[in-house]
Amino acid sequence: MIEAVGLTKRYGDKTAVYNLSFQVRPGSVTGFLGPNGSGKSTTMRMILGLDNPSSGQVTIGGYPYRKLPNAPRQVGALLDAKAVHGGRHARNHLLCLAQLSGIPARRVDEVLGVVGLQDVAKKRSKGFSLGMGQRLGIAAALLGDPQVLLFDEPVNGLDPEGILWVRNLMKSLAAEGRTVFVSSHLMSEMAVTADHLIVIGRGQLLADMSVRDFISHNSADFARVRTPETEPQQREKLTAALTEAGGQVLPEQDGALRVMGLPLPRISDLAHSADVRLWELSPHQASLEEAYMRMTQGAVDYRSTIDQRAGLQQELPPGAMPPPQMPVPGQGQPGWYAPPPPQQGGQPFAMPQAQPPAGPPAGPYGAPAGPGAGEPNPYAQPAGAAPAAAPAQPSSAAPDLTKPEEAR
Amino acid sequence: MSTPQHQMQQQAAPAPNWQGTPGTSYTSPIPITRTHLGHALASEWTKIKSVRSTMWTLGVFVLLVVGIGFLVAAQTTNEDFTDVPYTIPAFFGLILGQICLITLGVLVVSSEYGTGMIRTTFTASPQRYRVLTAKLMIFFVVAFVVSALSIGVVGLITSGMHGGSSDNEWGGTVLMGALYVSLLGVLALAVGSMLRHSAGAITTMLGVVLVPAILPAFLLMSESMRTIGEKMMEYNAPNALARIFQLDNDNGNGSSQLVLLVGVTAAAIAGAYALLEKRDV
Numbered sequence A: 001m002i003e004a005v006g007l008t009k010r011y012g013d014k015t016a017v018y019n020l021s022f023q024v025r026p027g028s029v030t031g032f033l034g035p036n037g038s039g040k041s042t043t044m045r046m047i048l049g050l051d052n053p054s055s056g057q058v059t060i061g062g063y064p065y066r067k068l069p070n071a072p073r074q075v076g077a078l079l080d081a082k083a084v085h086g087g088r089h090a091r092n093h094l095l096c097l098a099q100l101s102g103i104p105a106r107r108v109d110e111v112l113g114v115v116g117l118q119d120v121a122k123k124r125s126k127g128f129s130l131g132m133g134q135r136l137g138i139a140a141a142l143l144g145d146p147q148v149l150l151f152d153e154p155v156n157g158l159d160p161e162g163i164l165w166v167r168n169l170m171k172s173l174a175a176e177g178r179t180v181f182v183s184s185h186l187m188s189e190m191a192v193t194a195d196h197l198i199v200i201g202r203g204q205l206l207a208d209m210s211v212r213d214f215i216s217h218n219s220a221d222f223a224r225v226r227t228p229e230t231e232p233q234q235r236e237k238l239t240a241a242l243t244e245a246g247g248q249v250l251p252e253q254d255g256a257l258r259v260m261g262l263p264l265p266r267i268s269d270l271a272h273s274a275d276v277r278l279w280e281l282s283p284h285q286a287s288l289e290e291a292y293m294r295m296t297q298g299a300v301d302y303r304s305t306i307d308q309r310a311g312l313q314q315e316l317p318p319g320a321m322p323p324p325q326m327p328v329p330g331q332g333q334p335g336w337y338a339p340p341p342p343q344q345g346g347q348p349f350a351m352p353q354a355q356p357p358a359g360p361p362a363g364p365y366g367a368p369a370g371p372g373a374g375e376p377n378p379y380a381q382p383a384g385a386a387p388a389a390a391p392a393q394p395s396s397a398a399p400d401l402t403k404p405e406e407a408r
Numbered sequence B: 001m002s003t004p005q006h007q008m009q010q011q012a013a014p015a016p017n018w019q020g021t022p023g024t025s026y027t028s029p030i031p032i033t034r035t036h037l038g039h040a041l042a043s044e045w046t047k048i049k050s051v052r053s054t055m056w057t058l059g060v061f062v063l064l065v066v067g068i069g070f071l072v073a074a075q076t077t078n079e080d081f082t083d084v085p086y087t088i089p090a091f092f093g094l095i096l097g098q099i100c101l102i103t104l105g106v107l108v109v110s111s112e113y114g115t116g117m118i119r120t121t122f123t124a125s126p127q128r129y130r131v132l133t134a135k136l137m138i139f140f141v142v143a144f145v146v147s148a149l150s151i152g153v154v155g156l157i158t159s160g161m162h163g164g165s166s167d168n169e170w171g172g173t174v175l176m177g178a179l180y181v182s183l184l185g186v187l188a189l190a191v192g193s194m195l196r197h198s199a200g201a202i203t204t205m206l207g208v209v210l211v212p213a214i215l216p217a218f219l220l221m222s223e224s225m226r227t228i229g230e231k232m233m234e235y236n237a238p239n240a241l242a243r244i245f246q247l248d249n250d251n252g253n254g255s256s257q258l259v260l261l262v263g264v265t266a267a268a269i270a271g272a273y274a275l276l277e278k279r280d281v
Helices: A040-047 A090-101 A106-115 A130-142 A160-175 A187-193 A211-218 A232-244 A264-273 A288-299 A399-406 B002-012 B037-049 B052-075 B088-115 B117-124 B128-161 B171-195 B198-214 B226-235 B237-244 B255-278
Strands: A002-011 A014-024 A029-033 A055-060 A075-078 A148-152 A179-184 A196-201 A204-210 A222-226 A248-251 A257-260 A280-284
Touching: A002 A040, A014 A040, A014 A055, A014 A196, A014 A204, A029 A040, A029 A160, A029 A187, A040 A055, A040 A148, A040 A179, A075 A130, A075 B117, A090 A106, A090 A130, A090 B037, A090 B117, A106 A130, A130 A148, A130 A160, A160 A179, A160 A187, A179 A187, A187 A211, A187 A288, A196 A211, A196 A288, A204 A211, A204 A288, A222 A264, A232 A248, A232 A257, A232 A264, A264 A280, B037 B128, B052 B088, B052 B128, B088 B117, B088 B128, B088 B171, B088 B198, B088 B237, B117 B128, B128 B171, B128 B255, B171 B198, B171 B237, B171 B255, B198 B226, B198 B237, B226 B237, B226 B255, B237 B255
Parallel strands: A029 A179, A029 A196, A075 A148, A148 A179
Antiparallel strands: A002 A014, A002 A055, A196 A204, A222 A257, A222 A280, A248 A257
């Protein structure tokens, strides 16, 4: 059981973690997600008593880490795969940690076997690949056979076999009743590993819910319905019928309809009773990764921009047209990953709440937005604050979250 | 210990969920040992002997002290040792060799900061003072034993080559010489713990050793600085070693210089402990 209450960490005037409160419970894998620089590792270090919080506190089993009796036997951690003295054998590295924690030396050989490094136990860790380093770090975390385990990006650098192994290891550790807290920025990995998710962005809590809830609340499921293009009146007829039945219907650019709030058989039945033929009726489920991207897009600190190559291009001959700039996914257009769920307008992402009135669509899917500066982050508002139905104005968007950051 | 338990009960109350199912708590079959300084000492001993930098710095130290000592002993005659101890050839090697011990002292702690290993160490032992204590003790014992053996070997070689020409007692110079260079290494360890940076700490220590040996040449030129210059000349590290080995036996046996070094080292260690507990790792 890890419990953080109002955890805040400032480095000078930069706030790395702000007012973070969460609980990590035993018996399940808890994923800790956030973009680069969102404060995951800082939080992990504060849990382990390595960094002192500026305010707030974090406890493990009721104790701050540095007051925990027999700490290495209760908590194991992998913080950084490269945090070993490269000149030391893998076995000696683990041995000195075991001796420090009062763990018998034969346990070292056990964990070397568990992570599959027994053949390189006498090799200096300088020559280890990143994946081998991760395995060594996991071995160090498992050394004390602890009740609470923390892993910071454990699958970085692992091969597919290793990723599968880590995934199963986490699950089996949790199944034994341990508390497993895993940070990652790989949503897809967390979707299959974790039972519970804690999502942070810019050091603040964005979501704290089970994976199942996260999926149901944050992925925008819809059905795509296409009527014969030759008969536009059929399309209007169907739209009216579906709206009457309680569905939300939005036209797509290519003439199809995006229908939300109605199951597929019901759409088919309605179309049949309205005497409309369908050319397409297909289910679409936004991936969890997409939902995560959408949730964190306003909290990304390090965003790539389009490479302008300013001044480096050759002069075009007079009269020639410059080649059209095709937008690249994810570059310089924050809206790319985030087809805003049309029925939600500017709805904050996190917790389930009352449906807002359906606003106008925030924009066509994937349309190039501005260069990103000042883009509102509709998801970063504190959960529960009722947003404006219309998309938030860029200047007034999300004042609460960004305040501690803007102050720097 | 009553306060944390009280806290635990307080915090458990609003969150009954996690304790709800009694089967969800894991207990390790490995018996739990209450850790103490002995564990940290064993760990630091494993650490110091399992890296090559230890072998390199100590190897070079032994080579310098014994090698230069042997060369000096070979170049001297029996008459040179009539009123000086047989260990005096070790002095010339120690002047260079002390830098090896300083380097090792710094590396013992700063290499952990440089690699990030310190986070793993302090996770395994949240009692940071215990780790630093173990480092100081293990390093001091290793440095003292190695330097005492090296100086002793030089004394034996010299007395073997120029035997019988003097009945000067030289056992004390072995211990005091070894103590002086080992304390310099311990000072380096404390500085390394405060600065956390190998190059920075080694440079600082070289300054501590060399600047008081060089600066008096300039300070003595000025009338107002003369006393400071003279003190520096008297207490700098090479001169202290010269006193210990009775290079000029009119000026005592270097015990006041040794006392000064003990004081400086104690202050640095106190600073290292104070910073260790407060700072983020």
